[in-house]
Structures are given as structure tokens and as C-alpha cells.
Amino acid sequence: MNARADTGSAPFTGDTQPPSDYAVLRRDPEYAGLNRALLDLVPAGQAPAVLDVGCGDGAVSEELLLRDPAMSLVGVDPDPALLEAARARLGDRARFVVGDASSVSRLFPPDVFDVVVLANCVHLVPDLAEALDAIGRVLAGGGRLVFNSAFYSGAESPADLPRYAELVGTARATARKRGLPPARSAAGRPSGLRRTVEDYQAALAAAGFTDVVTDERAFTFGPRFLTALCSTPMFATAALPGVARHIAAELLTETLEELHERAPFTIMRRCVYFSATRP
Numbered sequence: 001m002n003a004r005a006d007t008g009s010a011p012f013t014g015d016t017q018p019p020s021d022y023a024v025l026r027r028d029p030e031y032a033g034l035n036r037a038l039l040d041l042v043p044a045g046q047a048p049a050v051l052d053v054g055c056g057d058g059a060v061s062e063e064l065l066l067r068d069p070a071m072s073l074v075g076v077d078p079d080p081a082l083l084e085a086a087r088a089r090l091g092d093r094a095r096f097v098v099g100d101a102s103s104v105s106r107l108f109p110p111d112v113f114d115v116v117v118l119a120n121c122v123h124l125v126p127d128l129a130e131a132l133d134a135i136g137r138v139l140a141g142g143g144r145l146v147f148n149s150a151f152y153s154g155a156e157s158p159a160d161l162p163r164y165a166e167l168v169g170t171a172r173a174t175a176r177k178r179g180l181p182p183a184r185s186a187a188g189r190p191s192g193l194r195r196t197v198e199d200y201q202a203a204l205a206a207a208g209f210t211d212v213v214t215d216e217r218a219f220t221f222g223p224r225f226l227t228a229l230c231s232t233p234m235f236a237t238a239a240l241p242g243v244a245r246h247i248a249a250e251l252l253t254e255t256l257e258e259l260h261e262r263a264p265f266t267i268m269r270r271c272v273y274f275s276a277t278r279p
Contacts, residue, residue, distance in 0.1 A: 022232050023082065026059045030225040031120075034150055034271050035060055037217060038119055039067060041146040041275045047071060048114035051138065052094075053101050054121030058086030061094050064117070074113075076104060101131035104138050111140045118147035123192035124234070128200075132207035139278040145209060150219070150271040151234070153196045157218075157268040164267070167226075168239045171255040175243055180251075183242025190234070197272050209276035220268045223260050227253050 025031055039060070042050070047070040052061045055075030065073060073094040077083050083096045099107045101118065102125070116135050118125075125131045135145055149155070156164065172182050197214060204212050229235050230252035233245055240248035259265050 023057050023085070024231045025225075025228040026056055026120075028225050028228040030219075030221050031228065033219060034148060035063060035119055037215075037271070038117070038146060038148045038273060039063055041144075041273060042067070042115055042117060043144055044068065045114060049112060049140075050074070050115045050117065051076065051104065051108070051113045053104065053116060053118045053135070054124070055086055055096065055119075056082045056121075058089040058094070058096070060117065060119040061086060062089055065090070065093055074108075076100065076107065101125050102127060102134050105134035108138045110137050113138050114140055114143050116143070116145045118145075120148060120150065122147045122200075123149045123151040123190075123195065125192060128192075128195070128203045129206065132203055132209070136207055136209065136278050141278060143278045145204075145276045145278065146274065148271055148273045150269050151193050152200075152272060153194050155270050155272070157270075160267045160269075163265070167252065167255055167259065170259070171248075171251045172240060174255060175240055175248075175251055180240075180243050180247065182240045190238070200272070200274060204274065204276050208279065210279050211275075211277040213275045215273045216270050217273070218268055218270050220266055222264075222266050223256060226256055226265065226267065230256060 042064065045068075048068070049072045050064060052064065052073060052075040055061050055077050056079070058075060061073055061075045065071065075083070075086055075094055075096045076099045077086070077096070078098065078100045080098055083098060086094070086096050097107055101122075104116075116139055122128075132145075139145065175182055197216065201212060201214060230239075231249045236245050236248040236252060239252060243251070256265060
């Protein structure tokens, strides 16, 4: 199933030096298309209790409440600054708690939530088995877990891999010319980015989840999305290890603008969606 985002060859806007965090990506209108497909998986109910794990600044929390104002919503994120932004966004319409996916069973009583949502963040979870166990404990029987990711093994189109290589390679060359040689990365690709669809399916089964439904969708993204992607710590630090994160993001964005001036720079990614039930 394919969805096409706005990929026109419009020039870059004034957002040429984005802040180096995930909030920029969450606000991107093209990236929002990934969220809409995920939110469609959230079952409707009578005032459900919903846990938004990795809620960040509350963008997805807000969309959930717009869809069902009667729900009782709690957001969890490890970044206190982002939680403050979420509170400013939603006030007393939701509650926000510092934590991560693996800590939710220590933060909340068992069997208390009807739905748990992880929007575009499961690839950042280091110990997937531990996180799924914790989530299963706070979900009520028959409750649903829904999550997605556009960052997994197989998400990139093979035809677009040279474009990523050109972007990163050119940015690294520019960094070296400016006396900012990137370090050699010994860690390799983060474990979350190496997971496959089958890895997630196996982890859900091992954690005892049932009725697992998987859907992969292809999205085409233009320069707005890529600019936001370059600002994220995950991408900037992996592309230019050892270079200050905000400088790495600026170099990547500058390179992206140059490449886009030569020819429209778009990429295709797949996003995988999961829905599963706690028996």
C-alpha cells in the first residue's frame, strides 16, 4: 500500500539551521502522514485509558485527544524538557510522566491501560524484550499495543541508498575541509535500526501478544522531511560522529540544499505498522 507525500521541488525555506532534536521531525507535515496511519489503528472505545510512550512534545497525544476527547491519556518520555512542551500544549487534558518504555511497569499499576501507543520511536528502544514485557504488564486483558517505525532494516529503498551515501559522504568531506574531521564510529548501526519486521513479530510473540497484524507502507518524502531528519540526534550523530550535533545537522542540511539545487532530492521509505493484543 503506497502513500505519496508532498514531494514538489520547491526550494528550501528559511529553516536551514534546524534545532538538533526530534521535535522538528515530529512537526514536519510529511512525517505526520506516518502518524495518521498509526492513529487509525487505535481502537475506538468508551473513554479508553491510553498510554502514549515516547510522547515527546505531545504532538501525537494531541492528535489522539482530537480523535477521542473522552479518552484518559498519559504520556511518557525520558526528556523532561519535551514533557514541559507537552504540558504547555495540552494543559490538564493529559498527564505526563518522565520514563521510557521499559519503565512503565514501575510507573503504573498493572492492567490499567486499554491502549498503548509508540509513535515513531520503537527503534530507539534498546531492549525490546524488556520494553514489551513492561508494556504487557500495564495493558489490561484484551488491550491493544500499536506502534510503527520508518527506521528498520528494509525501510530504505535500494534505489535510494546511493542518495543517502551521497548526502552523508559530501557532508563528511565538507566537515573535513572545515577542520572538523568526523570520528570513526566503532559502535556500528544502532541495534534498533538493525531490527527487521520479522524481529518485531518474533519479539511480540515471545512477549505473549496475540492477533498481531503487520502492515508496510511506502512513503515518498521531499526536502522538508529530509531537513527535519537531518536535525535528529539519531541521524546527525550517526552521519558525522564526533562532530557537535548542531554543527553536524547544519552541515547535513547545507549539503542537502546543494544537492537539491542540482536535481529534486526525494527519497522513498517504507514504514511498518504493528497492532497486537494482550490476551
